Amino acid sequence: MDFGIELRRAIMKLRGAKVVDKKTLDEFIKDFQKALLSGDVETSLVYELGKKIKEKASIEKIPKNVDEREFIIKVVYDELYSILKNAEYQPEIRKKKILLVGLYGSGKTTTAAKLAKYYQDRGIGACLVCCDTSRPAAFEQLLQLSKKINVEFFGIENEKDSSKIAEEAIKKITKKILIFDSSGRSAFEKELIEELIKLKNIIQPDETFLVLSADIGQIASKQAQEFNKNIGIDGVIITKMDGSAKGGGALSAIARTGAKIAFIGTGEAINELEVFDANAYLSRLLGIPNIQLLVEKVKEQAQPKEIEELNFDTFLESLKTMKNLGLMKIFSMLGNPDIPREFVDLGEEKMKKYEAIILFLSTWDFAYFRYILTNFDIENFKKTIEKLEKEQLAFFNGKTFENIDLEDNVVTENIKEIYIALCHFVKHVGATKVMYLLKPEVFIMWDTKIINHYRTYKTVGKIDKSPEGYVNFMKLMQKLYKNGEFPLSNKENESITRAIDRYNFEKYTVSSNKKNKKD
Ligand SMILES: Nc1nc2c(ncn2[C@@H]2O[C@H](COP(=O)(O)OP(=O)(O)OP(=O)(O)O)[C@@H](O)[C@H]2O)c(=O)[nH]1
Ligand SMILES: [Mg+2]
The missing domain is CATH 3.40.50.300 (P-loop containing nucleotide triphosphate hydrolases)
Structure with a gap:
């Protein structure tokens, strides 16, 4: 087991804390110190570090408008950096x-x-x-x-x-x-x-x-x-x-x-x-994504074709070149070093799809997916996807988001079965992300913010996280799309499903995150 696992657990716990008060900070420092001790760091140094973090990240010193968790993590980062930089x-x-x-x-x-x-x-x-x-x-x-x-x-x-x-x-x-x-x-x-x-x-x-x-x-x-x-x-x-x-x-x-x-x-x-x-x-x-380094590395590998921006699309595009970098390294740079090695070691060709899925998931929500993936039954996941591809997903071959008939029970039953099978591994948000990756021309992704927005949408009934809820969401998306209610961009090569997701994400997920930060 590598030294970082305990440290990253401590950070994950801090990130997940509902409120950050003196008690949360003390508890984090205790977890942090325990992790360092288990990594055989000198006792006096561990004590010293704990003291410094307590001083510098004391709740009164955290500036307003700054997320307390990120502030504390930054203090930890800086303290550790000050020890290592001279080496x-x-x-x-x-x-x-x-x-x-x-x-x-x-x-x-x-x-x-x-x-x-x-x-x-x-x-x-x-x-x-x-x-x-x-x-x-x-x-x-x-x-x-x-x-x-x-x-x-x-x-x-x-x-x-x-x-x-x-x-x-x-x-x-x-x-x-x-x-x-x-x-x-x-x-x-x-x-x-x-x-x-x-x-x-x-x-x-x-x-x-x-x-x-x-x-x-x-x-x-x-x-x-x-x-x-x-x-x-x-x-x-x-x-x-x-x-x-x-x-x-x-x-x-x-x-x-x-x-x-x-x-x-x-x-x-x-x-x-x-x-x-x-x-x-x-x-x-510490499981902090080093996107800068990753971009540099990808650029290094991807010559002569330049990659200007690292996002989901360029990610998939550059998977081939990134292969040379080693997936384990990529996960690490994404702040996800705890991905089970088996993922990475599976055969190259076979893995392409899973790699895409996992890479995408890991860029999407670091802390959450680190948790899910470290407790993940890979073999079972693989088998499930293979089975879906032969059956329910195969049903959608040649079909598109625009032309599927969502009033047809066979269609909706297939959607529900895929959704249920994937929820078992990656929960309701992850399931739709994987569905999109497996059939990008058919499925639309959602997340909790998007669900919440459309739940109150006047033209639909209830939207929830159940399989019916997802079918309702797909129906609504199709209806809004057909009514021309999405001001979709004309980005070159952008599919309709991707464009709708981009719209939802920018409008409901990102703006809601910004609003929360301000509050
Ligand atoms: N996991 C891992 N194994 C390593 C690493 N570096 C070396 N090893 C392994 O450690 C073992 C010993 O490596 P050697 O390079 O033979 O060590 P050495 O210092 O030359 O050994 P002597 O010549 O016997 O003193 C080998 O099995 C290596 O594969 C590393 O960074 N990670
Ligand atoms: Mg030797």
């Missing part, structure tokens, strides 16, 4: 020598390959040098990795003196970034540290990085200090941030020593390495 490190893209050192099994060899790929992708050739002379098969492991990513490899099989290997590599390979992998060791093993000092003197690296696994939590700072004292390090790379509950402890402990965090490892795959960016990390950690 950022910008790696220069140039020819250099990098030495990786660290504890056994911390991820040095994997990280060496990830770094080689990182630089290679940025236009600079890299060579992986095996200076691990103690671990059996270290040579073979690095050799295989270098083949996998197609970078040069240098090693001398059965050579026991790592300094000799380094010397040869430096002599032979002069035009590339050299990345030296070394044997695992603790900072407290004197003899092994002596050997490392010798190796470092021969290499004269431009950058020496200590590779630490997030699993060790706050102990990270002791290792960092000791390694720094003995051999001197330029920064730390924290691996396994994906799988460890203690990542927060490791990060904050390192940041507090004043050391830099050069990269973080976020998975076993070769491309799962990121330059440590405090903003990006915190957005993901």
Whole structure:
């Protein structure tokens, strides 16, 4: 379980609070502190943070017209950012020598390959040098990795003196970034540290990085200090941030020593390495969508076609290109890192539709859908959609919103069955969103604000959230559309169903949100 889950739960609970008073704030701070402690963050830091948040977000200090929940979350964000921002490190893209050192099994060899790929992708050739002379098969492991990513490899099989290997590599390979992998060791093993000092003197690296696994939590700072004292390090790379509950402890402990965090490892795959960016990390950690970053990433991937605005339509359009980015990353940037991995791991082709659904849902209501999706029976959802597609949805093939006969019982029964099946998974609002995604030419989405508006509409009977209520809503939409009562835009390529939804959304959902903020 990753460290952020508890934190995001605390935030979700705060977001869902009906009123925000002193009691709510105290309770949030308690939840927040508990989450940090479970992430192995130092007790003194946890205490200090709690105190600061209590001061800065005290109810009297929250400006009028600002949502209290968002204000408190912003204070939390800023406090955490102030700890982490100084640990950022910008790696220069140039020819250099990098030495990786660290504890056994911390991820040095994997990280060496990830770094080689990182630089290679940025236009600079890299060579992986095996200076691990103690671990059996270290040579073979690095050799295989270098083949996998197609970078040069240098090693001398059965050579026991790592300094000799380094010397040869430096002599032979002069035009590339050299990345030296070394044997695992603790900072407290004197003899092994002596050997490392010798190796470092021969290499004269431009950058020496200590590779630490997030699993060790706050102990990270002791290792960092000791390694720094003995051999001197330029920064730390924290691996396994994906799988460890203690990542927060490791990060904050390192940041507090004043050391830099050069990269973080976020998975076993070769491309799962990121330059440590405090903003990006915190957005993901706290479940705050980092749309800016997502837009940048999508733009990066979507060349040469520019994506000017990120919305539902461009989202679907760019799904294909975003695929390269990794869906897990996209969800994270949307503030939804808790989406079950299975969603992402299902076969590519098959998943397209579900991806669209989930992406859409997750952009629509973060907190709510994070909750739903983390408690979601994916297999069952998949089966349900497949069944609907063969039966009730197939009924609508070739039909459109304008031409369906809503007085026909067969039509309305099919609508109700689809609606009921989907409500089971994503409730009444989500159900219509999924229906729209599956049959965009037929169904119109609604939400609570839209329902409320049309409930009082003079020309209809009761509109409620029941299946009949949705059929009534569809009838009303069709009637209003046929009477020309929707001042629909003539946006190029915009379908009628989408245009009606845009109209309803802008008129009833958005304006009602604005009104609530003012109150
Ligand atoms: N989940 C996850 N696993 C990682 C990450 N980095 C490395 N690993 C895994 O950690 C294990 C150990 O990685 P290695 O790269 O062999 O570690 P090492 O420090 O070279 O180990 P020694 O050479 O034995 O000291 C492997 O199974 C890697 O796949 C990461 O960021 N996330
Ligand atoms: Mg190794």
